[in-house]
Amino acid sequence: EEKELRQRFMAPPVTGLRELRRRRRELRSRMELLIMETQAEVCRALTALDPGASFAVDSWERKCVLQDGDVFEKAGVNVSVVSGLLSEEAARQMRSRGKSLKAKDGKLPFCAMGVSSVIHPKNPHVPTMHFNYRYFEIEEADGTKQWWFGGGTDLTPTYLNEEDAVHFHKTLKEACDKHDPKLYPKYKKWCDDYFYIKHRGERRGIGGIFFDDMDSPSKEEVFQFVKSCAKAVVPCYIPIVKKHCHDSFTPEEKLWQQLRRGRYVEFNLVYDRGTKFGLLTPGSRIESILMSLPLTARWEYMHTPPESSKEAEILEVLRNPKDWVH
Amino acid sequence: EEKELRQRFMAPPVTGLRELRRRRRELRSRMELLIMETQAEVCRALTALDPGASFAVDSWERKCVLQDGDVFEKAGVNVSVVSGLLSEEAARQMRSRGKSLKAKDGKLPFCAMGVSSVIHPKNPHVPTMHFNYRYFEIEEADGTKQWWFGGGTDLTPTYLNEEDAVHFHKTLKEACDKHDPKLYPKYKKWCDDYFYIKHRGERRGIGGIFFDDMDSPSKEEVFQFVKSCAKAVVPCYIPIVKKHCHDSFTPEEKLWQQLRRGRYVEFNLVYDRGTKFGLLTPGSRIESILMSLPLTARWEYMHTPPESSKEAEILEVLRNPKDWVH
Numbered sequence: 001e002e003k004e005l006r007q008r009f010m011a012p013p014v015t016g017l018r019e020l021r022r023r024r025r026e027l028r029s030r031m032e033l034l035i036m037e038t039q040a041e042v043c044r045a046l047t048a049l050d051p052g053a054s055f056a057v058d059s060w061e062r063k064c065v066l067q068d069g070d071v072f073e074k075a076g077v078n079v080s081v082v083s084g085l086l087s088e089e090a091a092r093q094m095r096s097r098g099k100s101l102k103a104k105d106g107k108l109p110f111c112a113m114g115v116s117s118v119i120h121p122k123n124p125h126v127p128t129m130h131f132n133y134r135y136f137e138i139e140e141a142d143g144t145k146q147w148w149f150g151g152g153t154d155l156t157p158t159y160l161n162e163e164d165a166v167h168f169h170k171t172l173k174e175a176c177d178k179h180d181p182k183l184y185p186k187y188k189k190w191c192d193d194y195f196y197i198k199h200r201g202e203r204r205g206i207g208g209i210f211f212d213d214m215d216s217p218s219k220e221e222v223f224q225f226v227k228s229c230a231k232a233v234v235p236c237y238i239p240i241v242k243k244h245c246h247d248s249f250t251p252e253e254k255l256w257q258q259l260r261r262g263r264y265v266e267f268n269l270v271y272d273r274g275t276k277f278g279l280l281t282p283g284s285r286i287e288s289i290l291m292s293l294p295l296t297a298r299w300e301y302m303h304t305p306p307e308s309s310k311e312a313e314i315l316e317v318l319r320n321p322k323d324w325v326h
Numbered sequence: 327e328e329k330e331l332r333q334r335f336m337a338p339p340v341t342g343l344r345e346l347r348r349r350r351r352e353l354r355s356r357m358e359l360l361i362m363e364t365q366a367e368v369c370r371a372l373t374a375l376d377p378g379a380s381f382a383v384d385s386w387e388r389k390c391v392l393q394d395g396d397v398f399e400k401a402g403v404n405v406s407v408v409s410g411l412l413s414e415e416a417a418r419q420m421r422s423r424g425k426s427l428k429a430k431d432g433k434l435p436f437c438a439m440g441v442s443s444v445i446h447p448k449n450p451h452v453p454t455m456h457f458n459y460r461y462f463e464i465e466e467a468d469g470t471k472q473w474w475f476g477g478g479t480d481l482t483p484t485y486l487n488e489e490d491a492v493h494f495h496k497t498l499k500e501a502c503d504k505h506d507p508k509l510y511p512k513y514k515k516w517c518d519d520y521f522y523i524k525h526r527g528e529r530r531g532i533g534g535i536f537f538d539d540m541d542s543p544s545k546e547e548v549f550q551f552v553k554s555c556a557k558a559v560v561p562c563y564i565p566i567v568k569k570h571c572h573d574s575f576t577p578e579e580k581l582w583q584q585l586r587r588g589r590y591v592e593f594n595l596v597y598d599r600g601t602k603f604g605l606l607t608p609g610s611r612i613e614s615i616l617m618s619l620p621l622t623a624r625w626e627y628m629h630t631p632p633e634s635s636k637e638a639e640i641l642e643v644l645r646n647p648k649d650w651v652h
Binding site: 027028030031032034035036037038039041042043045046047049050057058059060061062063064065066067069070071072075077078079081084111113114115117119133135137219220223226227230231233234238241242245 | 353354356357358360361362363364365367368369371372373375376383384385386387388389390391392393395396397398401403404405407410437439440441443445459461463545546549552553556557559560564567568571
């Protein structure tokens with residue numbers, strides 16, 4: 001497993017290991033080794049000199065971004081792992097239920113990791129998808145470890161396709177049901193409540209699942225649940241992309257997509273606490289928000305689609321969330 | 327070498343491999359594997375669907391930050407590797423001499439990597455140090471590869487210590503001289519010219535070496551030169567930290583340090599093109615600048631140190647750079 005971890009870590013998602021080995025022989029790879037060695041050498045020298053070495057924050061991040069493709073307008077998948085020390089205040093803000101934590105000398109060792117992604121396709125008949133799975137660990141003064149998982153997967157279509165909505169929710173429900181039949185209904189509702197654009201009276205999309213602060217029944221069981229959810233990302237979404245990415249569309253449909261993208265921007269900038277995960281440093285907050293935004297969006301004053309139009313159909317569902325799976 | 331690369335990459339700079347192996351068995355490590363797998367799965371599915379897959383940008387970054395320690399107020403070492411496609415305009419801006427590059431369909435495959443660091447100690451008798459070594463590769467329409475290296479190491483003391491200045495410059499000169507005796511004088515001058523705060527008529531510090539767009543005599547020779555410079559970072563600086571980190575200092579000396587930190591901020595925010603390396607995405611530019619800034623700084627209106635004071639002594643050197651090694 002350790003070997004596998006290393007292989008995956010080194011291998012860019014779009015490149016095979018053979019190609020990678022070839023590259024290793026190149027000067028470029030020797031330079032990569034040199035910059036890594038230099039970082040390690042300097043960090044070792046600094047921490048050796050400073051007994052406050054425990055104040056170190058160590059983080060790595062890997063991004064994969066597609067832009068201006070034929071199918072995707074903008075798509076990114078981001079992985080981030082951070083460990084270090086948190087202040088009591090920062091630790092409290094990380095838990096949505098705001099549990100208080102006892103710190104030693106006001107500082108709490110923590111570890112935060114997660115994968116997050118937003119995929120905005122070009123074709124208005126292919127929905128936008130977002131997912132995010134994350135894990136936190138905080139060590140209290142007495143050595144006890146608080147830990148919790150969070151995450152979710154949700155769909156934002158421009159037009160309603162009932163079959164797709166059912167497929168998406170059903171795939172997520174199946175992933176949840178393997179662990180506890182109570183999970184899907186609970187996290188489906190949490191998702192509808194979370195992705196609510198209050199000033200519009202609409203949800204961002206047709207939902208999915210969302211959860212935070214999940215710390216029971218046991219670490220192992222929650223991990224297995226999160227694993228099932230993460231493994232469901234590709235099967236719940238990719239078939240929908242394949243089905244519609246060659247659908248023809250009119251300029252009016254593209255315009256409606258752009259107006260809906262505007263709503264996506266509104267939610268992300270005004271309400272999203274989901275970016276909270278990336279917020280451990282000020283810079284990564286900004287980047288995390290920017291990454292989730294579509295390439296283009298549009299706002300028109302008082303745009304109201306005609307009654308019984310396809311545009312009114314999706315609005316109805318965004319205003320009154322439906323149960324897609326029974 | 328590949329194995330070594332992987333080991334270093336996975337091992338946090340402050341953690342040994344044994345500790346890492348122990349951690350691998352923990353759930354936390356299985357979650358790390360899961361988020362990496364999920365990223366790889368989704369990226370593979372997306373690039374398989376979109377023939378515009380070549381538009382992918384793949385990047386990773388690793389940060390090591392010390393803050394509020396006993397010796398260092400703020401110290402960070404950052405490694406970043408990015409590959410993808412650049413627009414002709416963006417490619418031109420990356421080279422300080424502004425060479426034009428021939429693109430295929432307006433896009434140029436590129437790879438950029440580098441290590442950068444700023445170390446701000448607490449004690450005013452320990453100088454601030456900055457270094458940065460980087461490599462770029464751009465492929466033109468006809469398949470030819472343009473490549474170049476850049477970098478430098480420079481010192482910013484609060485008070486002048488001639489012995490330290492000589493040690494620092496001598497160590498850098500020795501690293502350069504192994505390759506060509508013309509390099510140190512040339513890059514010492516480039517450093518003095520680059521770190522110039524025009525509105526103050528002062529250099530940021532007592533210099534070191536600085537170079538950009540270095541693409542001759544050959545890739546191998548430039549790499550060996552950069553390697554010598556990177557390997558000189560610890561020996562040129564760490565002995566100075568060790569020598570002075572327990573020096574006593576007065577509140578007045580701490581105040582003068584804070585005023586000098588203000589100048590550091592001025593240079594970095596107003597003049598630094600060195601952050602250019604991190605500028606491939608908007609977010610990382612911000613983070614890169616923030617990382618280089620000190621924890622605290624101070625500005626006083628019309629502060630002028632008395633003649634023949636220790637404060638006036640360093641100012642004289644910042645206004646008229648000296649040759650420290652003959």
